[in-house]
Amino acid sequence: MFIEPRVGNRHNAPRRGWIEVVCGSMFSGKTEELIRRLTRARIARQRVEIFKPAIDTRYHAEDVVSHNAARIRSTPVAIASEILLLAAGSDVVGIDEGQFFDSSLVDVCEQLANNGIRVIVAGLDMDYLGRPFGPMPALLATAEYVTKVHAVCVCCGEIASYSYRIAASASQVLLGESDSYEARCRPCFLEGMQAKEPTPEARPAAAH
Numbered sequence: 226m227f228i229e230p231r232v233g234n235r236h237n238a239p240r241r242g243w244i245e246v247v248c249g250s251m252f253s254g255k256t257e258e259l260i261r262r263l264t265r266a267r268i269a270r271q272r273v274e275i276f277k278p279a280i281d282t283r284y285h286a287e288d289v290v291s292h293n294a295a296r297i298r299s300t301p302v303a304i305a306s307e308i309l310l311l312a313a314g315s316d317v318v319g320i321d322e323g324q325f326f327d328s329s330l331v332d333v334c335e336q337l338a339n340n341g342i343r344v345i346v347a348g349l350d351m352d353y354l355g356r357p358f359g360p361m362p363a364l365l366a367t368a369e370y371v372t373k374v375h376a377v378c379v380c381c382g383e384i385a386s387y388s389y390r391i392a393a394s395a396s397q398v399l400l401g402e403s404d405s406y407e408a409r410c411r412p413c414f415l416e417g418m419q420a421k422e423p424t425p426e427a428r429p430a431a432a433h
């Protein structure tokens with residue numbers, strides 16, 4: 226939680242880079258934690274760059290904004306490879322909503338870290354069906370540091386790891402907040418998913 230990089234050292238050893246991932250369900254505090262780490266890096270006078278996918282226009286076109294209105298200025302990018310060009314000269318790179326990038330995000334983070342940059346990615350580990358989301362599983366495998374944060378289940382108050390979709394859409398990507406999603410624990414998520422399944426009577430009859 227308190228990982229602070231050494232920007233240089235007395236012996237002029239090459240600067241070390243690494244990858245940190247902050248994952249969890251919606252409302253679990255991923256963005257807050259990302260902002261907290263980046264703010265500390267700025268206090269330490271490190272050069273910080275922040276990126277988010279351009280499709281994430283939910284709260285603001287440019288700022289990264291948490292559900293409780295903490296915010297930090299970022300650069301929206303259409304594809305992960307843009308980050309490589311824009312991050313040159315940084316000590317620390319923050320990336321929010323990692324799940325929305327394509328699989329090349331993993332390579333981009335590796336290259337940044339190999340070049341001595343501390344990379345912090347926040348993103349959903351699972352989609353609304355509980356499936357691994359986008360490049361996040363591969364990032365979790367390659368990161369040096371992984372933090373899984375939890376929300377509070379809106380049904381029972383236990384810790385929540387699932388993002389339960391209340392909006393009627395079957396597309397994997399559906400931007401939204403509490404109008405479209407609820408943080409739920411495993412039993413409450415399963416209960417909701419079972420309630421959505423059509424009953425045998427409501428299922429279309431098989432063609433003969």
Ligand SMILES: Nc1ncnc2c1ncn2[C@@H]1O[C@H](COP(=O)(O)OP(=O)(O)O)[C@@H](O)[C@H]1O
Pocket residue numbers: 249250251252253254255256257258290291292293375376377378379408
């Ligand atoms: N069910 C919930 N559980 C926990 N926090 C919640 C919940 N609903 C709203 N919040 C708010 O969301 C904040 C976390 O927001 P944020 O960092 O944007 O989360 P994430 O990026 O993981 O979606 C919390 O500090 C809290 O104020």
Ligand SMILES: Cc1cn([C@H]2C[C@H](O)[C@@H](COP(=O)(O)O)O2)c(=O)[nH]c1=O
Pocket residue numbers: 250251252255256283348349351352353354388397398399400401402406
């Ligand atoms: C579960 C799930 C979420 N989304 C969208 C909804 C929000 O716009 C973001 C997640 O934001 P947060 O910072 O983690 O709250 O992702 C989606 O498109 N598909 C999903 O399955």
Ligand SMILES: [Zn+2]
Pocket residue numbers: 378379380381382383409410411412413414
């Ligand atoms: Zn619950």
